[in-house]
Amino acid sequence: MADPAFTSSDAVRSAKPLKHVRTATFAGPHRLELGGELPAITVAFEIYGDLSPEKDNAILVCHALSGDSHVARHDGDDDPGWWEALVGPGRHIDTRRHCVIGVNVLGGCRGTTGPGSINPATGRPWGDDFPTVTIGDMVDVHRLLLDHLGITALKAVVGGSMGGQQAMLLAIRHPTRVRGCALLATAPRVHSLSLAFDVVARNAITQDADFNGGDYYDGPHPAHGLAIARMLGHITYLSRAAMEAKFAADRMKPRDVRTQFEKRFSVGSYLAYQGDRFVERFDANTYLRLSLAIDLFDLGATTTELAQAFAPATCRFLVVSFTSDWLFPPDQSMDLVGALVALGKSVSSCDVRSGAGHDAFLLESELPVYGGLVRGLIDRLDRDAANQGPDAGDGHLDPLGHGATNVFYSRRLDYDRVLDLIPRDASVLDLGCGNGGLMARLARRGQRRVVGVERDEGAVLTAVSRGLDVIHADLDKGLSMFSDGQFDIVVLSHTLQAVLDVERVLREMARVGRRGIVSFTNAAYRQHRRILADDGRVPDFGGGGTHRWWNTPVVRPCSIADFEDCCRAFGLKVLSRHYLDTHRGGEEVVHDANLQADLAIVELGR
Amino acid sequence: MADPAFTSSDAVRSAKPLKHVRTATFAGPHRLELGGELPAITVAFEIYGDLSPEKDNAILVCHALSGDSHVARHDGDDDPGWWEALVGPGRHIDTRRHCVIGVNVLGGCRGTTGPGSINPATGRPWGDDFPTVTIGDMVDVHRLLLDHLGITALKAVVGGSMGGQQAMLLAIRHPTRVRGCALLATAPRVHSLSLAFDVVARNAITQDADFNGGDYYDGPHPAHGLAIARMLGHITYLSRAAMEAKFAADRMKPRDVRTQFEKRFSVGSYLAYQGDRFVERFDANTYLRLSLAIDLFDLGATTTELAQAFAPATCRFLVVSFTSDWLFPPDQSMDLVGALVALGKSVSSCDVRSGAGHDAFLLESELPVYGGLVRGLIDRLDRDAANQGPDAGDGHLDPLGHGATNVFYSRRLDYDRVLDLIPRDASVLDLGCGNGGLMARLARRGQRRVVGVERDEGAVLTAVSRGLDVIHADLDKGLSMFSDGQFDIVVLSHTLQAVLDVERVLREMARVGRRGIVSFTNAAYRQHRRILADDGRVPDFGGGGTHRWWNTPVVRPCSIADFEDCCRAFGLKVLSRHYLDTHRGGEEVVHDANLQADLAIVELGR
Numbered sequence A, B: 001m002a003d004p005a006f007t008s009s010d011a012v013r014s015a016k017p018l019k020h021v022r023t024a025t026f027a028g029p030h031r032l033e034l035g036g037e038l039p040a041i042t043v044a045f046e047i048y049g050d051l052s053p054e055k056d057n058a059i060l061v062c063h064a065l066s067g068d069s070h071v072a073r074h075d076g077d078d079d080p081g082w083w084e085a086l087v088g089p090g091r092h093i094d095t096r097r098h099c100v101i102g103v104n105v106l107g108g109c110r111g112t113t114g115p116g117s118i119n120p121a122t123g124r125p126w127g128d129d130f131p132t133v134t135i136g137d138m139v140d141v142h143r144l145l146l147d148h149l150g151i152t153a154l155k156a157v158v159g160g161s162m163g164g165q166q167a168m169l170l171a172i173r174h175p176t177r178v179r180g181c182a183l184l185a186t187a188p189r190v191h192s193l194s195l196a197f198d199v200v201a202r203n204a205i206t207q208d209a210d211f212n213g214g215d216y217y218d219g220p221h222p223a224h225g226l227a228i229a230r231m232l233g234h235i236t237y238l239s240r241a242a243m244e245a246k247f248a249a250d251r252m253k254p255r256d257v258r259t260q261f262e263k264r265f266s267v268g269s270y271l272a273y274q275g276d277r278f279v280e281r282f283d284a285n286t287y288l289r290l291s292l293a294i295d296l297f298d299l300g301a302t303t304t305e306l307a308q309a310f311a312p313a314t315c316r317f318l319v320v321s322f323t324s325d326w327l328f329p330p331d332q333s334m335d336l337v338g339a340l341v342a343l344g345k346s347v348s349s350c351d352v353r354s355g356a357g358h359d360a361f362l363l364e365s366e367l368p369v370y371g372g373l374v375r376g377l378i379d380r381l382d383r384d385a386a387n388q389g390p391d392a393g394d395g396h397l398d399p400l401g402h403g404a405t406n407v408f409y410s411r412r413l414d415y416d417r418v419l420d421l422i423p424r425d426a427s428v429l430d431l432g433c434g435n436g437g438l439m440a441r442l443a444r445r446g447q448r449r450v451v452g453v454e455r456d457e458g459a460v461l462t463a464v465s466r467g468l469d470v471i472h473a474d475l476d477k478g479l480s481m482f483s484d485g486q487f488d489i490v491v492l493s494h495t496l497q498a499v500l501d502v503e504r505v506l507r508e509m510a511r512v513g514r515r516g517i518v519s520f521t522n523a524a525y526r527q528h529r530r531i532l533a534d535d536g537r538v539p540d541f542g543g544g545g546t547h548r549w550w551n552t553p554v555v556r557p558c559s560i561a562d563f564e565d566c567c568r569a570f571g572l573k574v575l576s577r578h579y580l581d582t583h584r585g586g587e588e589v590v591h592d593a594n595l596q597a598d599l600a601i602v603e604l605g606r
Helices: A135-149 A162-173 A192-206 A223-237 A240-247 A266-281 A284-296 A303-310 A330-342 A357-362 A367-385 A407-411 A413-421 A437-444 A457-466 A502-512 A526-535 A560-569 B135-149 B162-173 B192-206 B223-237 B240-247 B266-281 B284-296 B303-310 B330-342 B357-362 B367-385 B407-411 B413-420 B437-444 B457-466 B502-512 B526-535 B560-569
Strands: A022-031 A037-048 A058-062 A099-103 A154-160 A178-184 A316-322 A347-352 A427-431 A449-454 A470-472 A487-493 A513-521 A573-581 A599-605 B022-031 B037-048 B058-062 B099-103 B154-160 B178-184 B316-322 B347-352 B427-431 B449-454 B470-472 B487-493 B513-521 B573-581 B599-605
Touching: A022 A135, A037 A135, A058 A135, A058 A162, A099 A135, A135 A162, A135 A284, A154 A162, A154 A367, A162 A178, A162 A284, A162 A303, A178 A367, A192 A223, A192 A284, A192 B223, A192 B240, A192 B266, A223 A266, A223 A284, A223 A357, A223 B192, A240 A266, A240 A357, A240 B192, A266 B192, A303 A330, A316 A330, A316 A357, A316 A367, A330 A347, A347 A367, A347 A457, A367 A457, A413 A437, A413 A487, A413 A513, A413 A573, A413 A599, A427 A437, A427 A502, A437 A449, A449 A457, A457 A470, A487 A502, A502 A513, A526 B526, A560 A573, A560 A599, B022 B135, B037 B135, B058 B135, B058 B162, B099 B135, B135 B162, B135 B284, B154 B162, B154 B367, B162 B178, B162 B284, B162 B303, B178 B367, B192 B223, B192 B284, B223 B266, B223 B284, B223 B357, B240 B266, B303 B330, B316 B330, B316 B357, B316 B367, B330 B347, B347 B367, B347 B457, B367 B457, B413 B437, B413 B487, B413 B513, B413 B573, B413 B599, B427 B437, B427 B502, B437 B449, B449 B457, B457 B470, B487 B502, B502 B513, B560 B573, B560 B599
Parallel strands: A058 A099, A058 A154, A154 A178, A178 A316, A316 A347, A347 A470, A427 A449, A427 A487, A449 A470, A487 A513, B058 B099, B058 B154, B154 B178, B178 B316, B316 B347, B347 B470, B427 B449, B427 B487, B449 B470, B487 B513
Antiparallel strands: A022 A037, A037 A099, A513 A599, A573 A599, B022 B037, B037 B099, B513 B599, B573 B599
């Protein structure tokens, strides 16, 4: 079955026993969160790379619904693992430097105690008697395993989807044991549409005539129901674009698969195949338990609730979503980010552009961005351990994040002035931070707290790799992830002229910060006036010199006088004004700044 | 069950017999498209309003998967119909003026011959022996009914979802019988994601232990499978936002419904309830037939294939999509529009802003826009019959479609010049047409063909109501719905400065049209120069006088000299230049236009 349409990220994994799996058994009784207890729990796990003598290089990788402990291959003969793209020697999670632990969750069917395990009280499989499992129960078992391995603190915990739920709960419940937490394609609770699909999938299993109330181990398993659940899963893991790419061209040409299911369309034969293969390796009762655990997981719906939930965490967070993921959509990641920022936690986020849907977090094709981000987090944790600050970097790219450089910006005279206006103990939000030039300078002089917002994915990746806290967001869509008065100072350094909704951005600045610092190119600078008046051309109002009127990032040029109007219109108080002529060495302009200054830095209050 | 979360557009309809249904029976044999034949076909239909003596006021309304002939209530005692919002006395489809026909499709279970009907050869229900039904078969039966009613030409055929598929095929197969065709929330073929859901739904039915190969009429029906299919349907009819609005607040508080299905979450109890109720009124074999008919319907994947399919049609088209519909998403409507435009057909389209998902086309809440559009089409057909052109209208609103007016634009001097540049036999595409001021003038002087593109929903509704062909689209996203060299002339009247991606729009203009006419406000007009040079303010570069620098629609100001640069950069040939000083009565400026003219009209060729 080498047909590319039939391959999938969650590749049809073999039902063969895992060669390198180890187990540990913990005597009970273990009480579970929602009632019921287990007499003893066996945990299946795999280890990649060596634990350092200080035991400070361990990274726990948590799996999603249908995963297991086999994260990656152990050697050339081994079967590939489910996160082969990310984990391995020389990979972004480098097993030559780190000790990676893959662990099968409680309730699973790949070595860890689950509904298919023998209930010692009866000598028969637990079946429906196996208690309801929560993400919290899974995390409790992870902690037992860490104790068993003698690991008091993980460098990081990493997980996508249900794996992300485990990762965030571990960071919350055991803050001293987690220094970094990378959350991919996950959410603090599934939204109602995802929940609805899970309900239908469970109904398909429990209504299967062979389900027999979960007591089916002596007879035929509820294969039709489980296969239908799996088909639904496969649909929701992909995006519409990914589905079309696989099946649109030959939709009426199904593959010749042996199945009881409809195989009239190519997508039908694909779903039948995936459903049938899944049944060979997965247990329906495990599916029910894990699917329900995902749905029951609920850290809150509002920023306030989420902030309460995350309050105990102390680690650095990385939150990664994927633009086409509709099962764990980007805005849910942003809810998480909002709560973490509100709490003053260290967090970066990126909404990775991808057409691959929820599956994206597993794919090699999307690795350059999400892998780079995860590596950025791990590198930063290493720098933390070595007491190093963020990378100052060398280039100060175009402040508008569009990649252009010129002599003016490479000097970034505005940075010096902006720095002077910011007390060292102030918390700072840099809106339109680009790759973090100003942030790095603030951080290196010991600024208490610096957070950036940037809309360009590449700039976010660079800033994260430098070791900065950057939120990937578009200012024109508002700043609802930030709460009122959350920062001492909000900086808009050459950003305002690149947004369309100036009013919204200024109002959000005033809402979120106690003071604002806005720097911009004065459109009425003498040279600009001359260009329009004498040359009859629209001047370059600060686009960086490499753009033309039809593609400049500056879409809202304004003069100093215009900006003052705007402040009056929106009720913003000007606290101080700093007008410079950068063409004359950056000297401060005192007289007729609207003519003589090209760079304006205005400090605003409410 | 008055709980608002449990109501749905496709309201839980009663299984009661329809009081006002009529039937007609057509002797056979009838051969179906994919083989098999039926000896006789009975059609169930309902009539609302009176057929005119000329029989020229009939409107056929086609239903979606779970609908029937009961479009609306006939009187106060009657049960509500499924398109009650749209159809009735004084409604947008006004049964005081029009004769509306609702018809149950072939293969249905509400009166028209279907798998549950008695097969005269056996005296038992057809069951699985009922042949595969296509949309084409349904349309053939509609035609029999029209003949029976003596209607040679419908004023319009209207349908949403599967109803839209019937409507478009009727317009294609019987062009002389359809004068107008309104297509809502539909597609020329379902995309792979929708198709995949249908496959899973059918598998749920056919794998139900009670399905018995479709021969279940003597025993229990496959209720679990059909209910699961229905649950899936309900999920895909809603948007995520609509689901969250219904269920997020009380997700853990299910309603107390009697059901065998999971009811742990509020959305679970909702799905269980909808599934159980559906089984009471719908036949599983009909579900399989209709669902498959939807999936088999395929007018083509490319513009070329679609244009071949639609070539025979002669009616006016209206294509309506809804922004949050992911089952029949807006871009599929745009595929339809592209093919119709390529063929030179009369077509308008609108992507209605809605959070309601696919269901939107049935909802009262979205009626002001989609109802207004349908009424606009019907009114236009009435004007056609009376040989009236489009409504000239009175107001010439802000050309940028932002609603502002001023003295300058109300005179629209540029229109006169633009009109002079357009031969009467030229086909014209007006990009950024607003509410259609220029188009109406072109149409009223007898222009051969005029099509507009506008991004503002309200302006589109106005233009459609005026009787113009307007496509709802955002120029910044390209013009892929138009094919190369399709129009003689493409007009950008005060539009270019309001788009962000000037290069793309100009290149698309050059691709789609043989000539271009671009009008814009000259940023280097003497008054603008003076404002920047003397006042130190960024001038209003043509925003209409009511905006400020922070909210003007003009984001790409340019001078005449700048525009010439741009034409050179993109290899556009300037064919003629028309520079006016509208502040001096619109006189033509010959000398130093870049200083003396405020309005530039430039004719471009490749």
